[in-house]
Amino acid sequence: MSRAPLLTVLFTLCSVQRGCGFSQAVDSDFTFTLPAGHRECFYQSTRQSGTLEIEYQVLDGTNLDIDFYLFSPNGDLVLSEQRQSDGVHTVETVDGDYQFCFDNTFSRMSEKVIFFELILDHMNDGEEQEDWKNYVIGTDLLDMKLEDIMETINSVKARLGRSLQLQTLLKAFEARDRNIQESNCERVNFWSMVNLAVMVVVSVTQVYMLKSLFEDKRKSRP
Incomplete structure (x- = not known):
């Protein structure tokens, strides 16, 4: 069993101004080949009061099935699935590293091509929302306008993230x-x-x- 790091992409609309208060979301996806008789595990760091959404699909391999396990940071089994071709799960997170494993030990001949996507949301949302308010104290009208702008931008950001997620899932369906x-x-x-x-x-x-x-076949007589 190997420990593989996740390649994460931070989707944020305030990359230039690091002090702005947009809510952060981390969206990462990965496709790998799991040989027959092997088990592969990944780890994702999370914080308190967040959400972790995991979606996986078996793109190729006999019967298109795999065993899936999710463990909490303290080692408890959160959920498990056997012989499934896909699945979507959302959990409330705590501080620590969540472990999720794909198990192909039941197969002795067929390797599996697996795609999975992780979405982390609402991380440090409350703390970062206070940063920009320090600059508009005492101005109610400006505060109200900034609230509207922040709400609109966060709504657009969420919809863009959802669109990207759907496009990635459609690519996975197409590949399968x-x-x-x-x-x-x-x-x-x-x-x-x-x-x-x-x-x-x-x-x-x-x-x-x-x-x-x-x-x-009769023999001729002399």
Whole structure:
């Protein structure tokens, strides 16, 4: 079992001004190949009062199934699934590292291609919302306008993040469907060749048997 770091991408609309108070969300996705008889685990650091959403799909491999386990920072089993092709789970987070594992030990021959996506939201939201308010104390009208602007920007940011998430999921569905079609095409071609070979053998056998029926095997007398 290996410990693999996650490549995370921080989606924020205030990359230039680091002191602004937009709520942060971390969205990361990863695709990997899990060999037969192996188990792969990943770790994600979280903070108190946040949400962690995990979505996974098996894109390729026999039966398109995998075992999934999620452990809390103190080692307790939060949830488990056996022989599933996909799943979506959301948990309330605490401080620490969450561990989630994909188990393919039940398969002895088929490797699996797995896609998963993690979304962390509402991390330090309350603390960062107070930063910009320090500059507008005593101005109620400006405070109200900034509140409206912040609400609008956060709404746009959330919708953009959701759009990106849906596009990523659609790509994963497309990849899985393509793998299924290619596998079915190979299977159809294989059995077509087998049927063709059987038909040729049967045809040759029938011709030989019919020919043998008309052969005169009697010995000529002198």
